[in-house]
Amino acid sequence: MGSHREQISTAGLWSLMLIFNVASAITVPIGAVAGQDVWISILLALAAGSLIVWTYSRLLESHPGKAISEIAEGLLGNWAGRVVGLFYLWYSFHLGSLVLRDFVEFLSAVALPRTPIPAILFPILAVVVWGVYLGVEVLSRYAQTIYLFVIFEVLVSSLLLFNQFDYRNLLPVLDKGWSPVLEGAIQITTFPFGETVIFAFIIPFLNQTDQVKKISLRALLTGGALLLLVHVRNILVFGGLTSKLTYPTFSVYQYISLFDFLDRVEPLAIVTWILAGYIEISVCLFACAMSLAHVTKSSGYRIYVIPLALLMAQLSRFIYNNHAELIETAANAWPWYSLPFQIGIPLMLLLVSVFHKRKRTRTKGE
Amino acid sequence: MIAQIVLFLLFIALLSIFQVRSLLSQQKKKEIAVYLTLMSGAGLIGALMLAGIEVPSPAPPIRAMFEPISKMIFPKP
Amino acid sequence: MNRIRRGRKKGGAPLLDARELRLEDDLAQNLTEDLVKNHALIQDIFRNCSDFVCHEIVSADGRKMLTLYIEGLINTEQLTQQVIGPLQQTPLPKHDTTADGTITSLQESVLPNSSVKTVTDLTTLTQSVLSGHAAVLAEGAAQGLVVSLQGWKPRSIEDPQGESYIRGPREGFTEDIRTNAILIRRKLQTNRLKVESFTIGELSNTKVELLYVEGIASETILAEVRRRLSRIQIDGIFESGYIEELIEDSPYTPFPQIQNTERPDVTAANLLEGKVAILVDGTPFVLLLPYTFWSGLQSGEDYYERFMISTLIRWVRYLFLFIALLFPSLYVAVTTFHQEMIPTNLLLSISEAREASPFPALVEALIMEVTFEALREAGVRLPKQVGSAISIVGALVIGQAAVQAGIVSAPMVIIVSLTAIASFTIPRFNFAVSIRILRFPLILLAGTLGLYGITIGLICMLIHLNSLRSFGVPYLYPVAPFSMRDLKDVLVRAPIWKMTLRPHSTAPENETRMPSGQMPSPDRGTKPDRKE
Numbered sequence: 001m002g003s004h005r006e007q008i009s010t011a012g013l014w015s016l017m018l019i020f021n022v023a024s025a026i027t028v029p030i031g032a033v034a035g036q037d038v039w040i041s042i043l044l045a046l047a048a049g050s051l052i053v054w055t056y057s058r059l060l061e062s063h064p065g066k067a068i069s070e071i072a073e074g075l076l077g078n079w080a081g082r083v084v085g086l087f088y089l090w091y092s093f094h095l096g097s098l099v100l101r102d103f104v105e106f107l108s109a110v111a112l113p114r115t116p117i118p119a120i121l122f123p124i125l126a127v128v129v130w131g132v133y134l135g136v137e138v139l140s141r142y143a144q145t146i147y148l149f150v151i152f153e154v155l156v157s158s159l160l161l162f163n164q165f166d167y168r169n170l171l172p173v174l175d176k177g178w179s180p181v182l183e184g185a186i187q188i189t190t191f192p193f194g195e196t197v198i199f200a201f202i203i204p205f206l207n208q209t210d211q212v213k214k215i216s217l218r219a220l221l222t223g224g225a226l227l228l229l230v231h232v233r234n235i236l237v238f239g240g241l242t243s244k245l246t247y248p249t250f251s252v253y254q255y256i257s258l259f260d261f262l263d264r265v266e267p268l269a270i271v272t273w274i275l276a277g278y279i280e281i282s283v284c285l286f287a288c289a290m291s292l293a294h295v296t297k298s299s300g301y302r303i304y305v306i307p308l309a310l311l312m313a314q315l316s317r318f319i320y321n322n323h324a325e326l327i328e329t330a331a332n333a334w335p336w337y338s339l340p341f342q343i344g345i346p347l348m349l350l351l352v353s354v355f356h357k358r359k360r361t362r363t364k365g366e
Numbered sequence: 367m368i369a370q371i372v373l374f375l376l377f378i379a380l381l382s383i384f385q386v387r388s389l390l391s392q393q394k395k396k397e398i399a400v401y402l403t404l405m406s407g408a409g410l411i412g413a414l415m416l417a418g419i420e421v422p423s424p425a426p427p428i429r430a431m432f433e434p435i436s437k438m439i440f441p442k443p
Numbered sequence: 444m445n446r447i448r449r450g451r452k453k454g455g456a457p458l459l460d461a462r463e464l465r466l467e468d469d470l471a472q473n474l475t476e477d478l479v480k481n482h483a484l485i486q487d488i489f490r491n492c493s494d495f496v497c498h499e500i501v502s503a504d505g506r507k508m509l510t511l512y513i514e515g516l517i518n519t520e521q522l523t524q525q526v527i528g529p530l531q532q533t534p535l536p537k538h539d540t541t542a543d544g545t546i547t548s549l550q551e552s553v554l555p556n557s558s559v560k561t562v563t564d565l566t567t568l569t570q571s572v573l574s575g576h577a578a579v580l581a582e583g584a585a586q587g588l589v590v591s592l593q594g595w596k597p598r599s600i601e602d603p604q605g606e607s608y609i610r611g612p613r614e615g616f617t618e619d620i621r622t623n624a625i626l627i628r629r630k631l632q633t634n635r636l637k638v639e640s641f642t643i644g645e646l647s648n649t650k651v652e653l654l655y656v657e658g659i660a661s662e663t664i665l666a667e668v669r670r671r672l673s674r675i676q677i678d679g680i681f682e683s684g685y686i687e688e689l690i691e692d693s694p695y696t697p698f699p700q701i702q703n704t705e706r707p708d709v710t711a712a713n714l715l716e717g718k719v720a721i722l723v724d725g726t727p728f729v730l731l732l733p734y735t736f737w738s739g740l741q742s743g744e745d746y747y748e749r750f751m752i753s754t755l756i757r758w759v760r761y762l763f764l765f766i767a768l769l770f771p772s773l774y775v776a777v778t779t780f781h782q783e784m785i786p787t788n789l790l791l792s793i794s795e796a797r798e799a800s801p802f803p804a805l806v807e808a809l810i811m812e813v814t815f816e817a818l819r820e821a822g823v824r825l826p827k828q829v830g831s832a833i834s835i836v837g838a839l840v841i842g843q844a845a846v847q848a849g850i851v852s853a854p855m856v857i858i859v860s861l862t863a864i865a866s867f868t869i870p871r872f873n874f875a876v877s878i879r880i881l882r883f884p885l886i887l888l889a890g891t892l893g894l895y896g897i898t899i900g901l902i903c904m905l906i907h908l909n910s911l912r913s914f915g916v917p918y919l920y921p922v923a924p925f926s927m928r929d930l931k932d933v934l935v936r937a938p939i940w941k942m943t944l945r946p947h948s949t950a951p952e953n954e955t956r957m958p959s960g961q962m963p964s965p966d967r968g969t970k971p972d973r974k975e
Contacts, residue, residue, distance in 0.1 A: 009925075124899065142909050145923045271898050
């Protein structure tokens with residue numbers, strides 16, 4: 001019925017955030033440095049992640065219908081708004097190209113070893129562009145159609161691996177002290193939990209503005225629970241080997257075998273990766289185009305989708321020379337690099353916003 | 367290689383013409399400027415990549431800046 | 444003949460040539476008191492219509508009169524008994540022989556039939572004559588009478604061919620819109636069943652009726668349907684498919700956005716869910732809207748069988764939907780790209796069977812799928828007696844001989860036949876066709892990118908499905924956007940006594956279908972009801 005304002009429901013936002021949280025994190029190793037203690041890292045990261053999520057969702061909830069750059073503009077003026085917009089433009093762009101790189105890398109490694117990279121890159125790019133073009137409402141509904149599949153896939157595969165579990169793999173606990181566990185926790189906090197900060201460009205579309213905190217925290221906890229299950233499962237099967245595998249989840253699927261009949265279920269892992277990774281890339285591209293539209297004060301984001309997607313694909317190719325570099329950067333530089341975006345800017349804006357409100361109430365004398 | 371570059375640039379040009387036409391009819395000058403900047407960036411980088419010339423990556427400076435923090439907080443033997 | 448271009452009216456009314464212009468001028472006139480002039484005008488309007496009958500009679504008091512009708516369209520016996528007879532035998536009361544009084548008294552005392560109406564202009568008169576009325580014009584009266592005497596026989600009510608059920612009413616719609624509306628009215632005997640009538644098609648003047656249950660159907664959907672129906676401008680409507688294509692939300696999609704049915708019981712049940720029905724004269728196919736993806740996988744019979752059985756059958760349909768859509772492409776992907784994913788024993792037998800085949804799996808799959816589509820199409824178009832010959836040819840030549848000759852591999856034949864069977868389990872024909880069409884791009888994607896290609900294709904489909912709406916209702920509702928309550932009729936077929944609410948998407952204002960707590964048990968009514 002023509003042009004109605006785009007809206008997403010609470011369930012839509014929840015599933016979008018859930019999938020965004022778990023999409024690549026269920027397949028690639030997270031917090032590998034913590035070894036068999038990764039479950040402690042995930043739990044700690046959940047607590048830290050909740051803080052990040054609470055900060056930005058509190059900020060967005062107090063300014064309903066506004067994206068983070070618009071909030072900055074309202075609080076600190078035109079230029080501050082643009083600077084914040086530019087920060088997130090870069091962050092979502094960078095994040096998007098990393099996810100895209102990971103996406104293509106995985107497919108190239110496990111499913112299509114002899115297919116040239118562009119042949120893998122362009123189909124997904126085309127679909128992402130189409131989805132982002134159709135809008136966030138369609139993306140959120142897409143997430144709603146697939147999230148049950150993702151959850152079921154994780155649960156069922158874990159059940160089927162039950163006979164492979166060795167509980168001694170979880171021991172010894174904290175044998176190297178707290179340092180690696182904390183490092184793992186920091187890594188997991190910033191990837192994947194903190195990355196949801198780019199939902200600051202999607203949450204304004206939520207139709208119930210007072211539910212932001214509740215929904216984003218719920219999505220974080222569900223996602224965290226799934227990740228905990230997946231990574232503990234991988235440790236239970238592989239033990240110390242897990243942190244040395246490139247794609248532990250994919251490898252673990254090769255171990256599924258039921259009565260010599262149900263085996264070779266790795267394609268499920270590939271399909272999940274594609275279905276969920278699609279959301280992750282699309283959300284990044286959407287946030288990127290939205291922030292660009294805010295920065296340039298354009299009338300719509302759609303026109304920037306194609307050029308940004310092309311640039312994102314190009315950056316994803318030349319940003320790292322090889323997979324080792326990717327892993328190295330993701331482990332050591334990424335957490336510290338992304339903390340300002342994930343907590344720094346939102347926290348600062350939140351403080352300014354609270355301060356403003358206090359000042360206003362004092363001057364008005366209410 | 368040259369054929370590839372030409373084809374890629376042609377593709378970019380076609381996309382731009384197609385999209386700019388719709389923008390022109392709506393009198394959106396600023397959007398056209400931003401769009402064309404991005405598209406020519408994409409064209410340039412794509413051509414360089416196809417030509418095999420290394421494009422400077424933003425990753426090394428980021429690593430140089432942030433890895434020391436990691437090393438400082440969690441020193442490794 | 445010279446074409447005089449009148450230019451397009453707003454909305455693109457058809458151009459009229461000189462003759463049509465003259466006719467339009469004739470039609471624009473009113474009846475006069477001069478019978479000769481009226482006669483001439485009408486003769487001009489119905490010039491060269493050999494089925495048009497206009498004969499003069501003399502009434503009981505010596506007044507000249509004309510009766511006009513289309514031969515065969517009205518019941519001539521009734522015309523003689525109910526119109527000509529009384530006119531010739533009953534004289535008018537003396538005081539009523541004034542010009543205007545004539546028609547009134549004719550209507551009141553000579554033709555006391557409820558379906559008699561007066562007309563004053565030629566447009567209405569012509570229209571009535573064309574739709575099965577007889578018209579009576581009297582000398583000295585600037586009015587005429589039309590009597591409804593529709594005399595042609597519609598096809599009798601039969602078991603609907605396209606949607607036959609094992610259990611369920613054996614009546615289907617016919618080509619006659621009155622019969623169809625009455626079939627529904629007999630199922631819903633309430634004044635809240637409203638029938639709004641439209642005439643669409645400038646030359647066909649097809650009757651179109653909008654049926655809904657007042658208080659249940661959503662007013663916003665109704666307003667939208669009325670708006671879309673009234674904006675149609677076309678020369679003729681011959682099937683509800685015309686209407687469907689002219690009012691649907693997104694034309695560029697393989698998926699149907701409006702349901703059609705031949706069954707009054709299905710229509711009535713949908714009306715009670717708050718949907719809207721559009722009846723078109725001349726076709727047994729009634730349109731139902733809004734439509735969702737899941738309606739394509741539901742059959743009316745689901746509600747007549749025991750709920751467990753229906754639930755199971757629905758699951759089978761969902762499974763076979765996947766098979767119909769994905770099986771050939773999965774086979775192509777796995778044999779071309781991911782041989783390592785097949786269990787070893789199976790891989791051995793497949794590769795053994797494929798050894799002789801000269802084509803790559805992709806080409807083989809495309810050939811076989813196209814052949815199957817051709818066989819199906821041939822079987823549908825041909826008369827029944829020849830149709831069976833086609834299936835024999837198909838089964839023997841394509842299946843047996845081609846495999847023995849080593850042109851196609853046996854697994855491919857199995858795959859294609861299974862896919863064919865699977866696509867026939869989808870209860871709605873138009874929905875099944877769209878699924879079958881989508882199989883081809885998926886096979887191509889599978890042949891070029893393997894499993895990745897298939898998944899990309901699936902994402903495209905999901906994104907597209909999620910962007911569709913049917914009259915404001917999202918196409919994948921109640922899955923996305925999610926509604927636990929309405930999922931009861933999608934994921935399973937909940938027992939009748941559990942489905943106490945109408946779907947929120949179509950009946951937002953009046954949701955209660957029945958009070959809860961009607962689960963039957965021997966004790967029911969003697970003990971207090973359990974809380975649901």
